[in-house]
Amino acid sequence: MKFRFSGLLFLPIATLLLGGTLLSVSPPTDASPAVSDTVDTKPLRLLMVGLAQDMSRINTGLWHEDYDLIRQGARSIANHPKIPPNQIAKIKKTLGQEFQNFVRFDKVVHGTASELVTAAEARNWSGVLEKYTQIRDGCVGCHTAYRDQLQHVLGK
Numbered sequence: 642m643k644f645r646f647s648g649l650l651f652l653p654i655a656t657l658l659l660g661g662t663l664l665s666v667s668p669p670t671d672a673s674p675a676v677s678d679t680v681d682t683k684p685l686r687l688l689m690v691g692l693a694q695d696m697s698r699i700n701t702g703l704w705h706e707d708y709d710l711i712r713q714g715a716r717s718i719a720n721h722p723k724i725p726p727n728q729i730a731k732i733k734k735t736l737g738q739e740f741q742n743f744v745r746f747d748k749v750v751h752g753t754a755s756e757l758v759t760a761a762e763a764r765n766w767s768g769v770l771e772k773y774t775q776i777r778d779g780c781v782g783c784h785t786a787y788r789d790q791l792q793h794v795l796g797k
């Protein structure tokens with residue numbers, strides 16, 4: 642399981658079968674051996690702090706043209722912990738039908754991070770830049786759409 646909120650609730654098998662790509666706008670990625678799932682959970686806000694650190698690492702990699710740093714940051718995003726079930730329940734309740742779209746944002750970020758790992762490993766500079774931009778747009782897209790609503794219900 643990756644960062645799949647719905648999977649934690651009641652669709653674990655369906656989610657596993659569908660993989661991370663059906664609802665995502667990015668094309669399917671080859672499963673990268675560099676990217677494995679984690680079983681950790683973390684409160685969403687802390688998890689986000691970690692994602693921001695990963696993005697910083699990728700940024701530093703971009704300025705120094707350091708593919709290894711980019712790969713590390715991207716892999717960490719792709720492997721990020723899941724949010725705990727009680728928070729998932731709150732998110733689902735708050736967003737209602739929009740929940741699927743929330744999940745979609747997550748899947749895009751997740752899938753694109755895997756693609757960024759691949760691009761960095763291939764030392765494909767334009768691919769790296771493209772994937773980086775897509776990840777950033779995914780982060781900000783979800784924030785713009787849902788952050789205000791969720792901030793209130795998730796509690797600190």
Ligand code: HEC
Nearest residue numbers: 686689692693696743746747750779780783788791792795
């Ligand atoms: C699926 C939706 C979603 C995606 C994708 C997402 N975020 Fe977030 N993010 C949130 C929500 C919701 C909050 C507000 C959490 C809260 O305040 O409890 C948040 C908050 C944050 C915060 C503020 C944390 C704090 O200390 O208050 C940072 C930083 C952050 N996100 C970074 C990122 C980065 C970087 C990415 C992409 C790699 C990303 N997020 C992708 C939903 C998302």
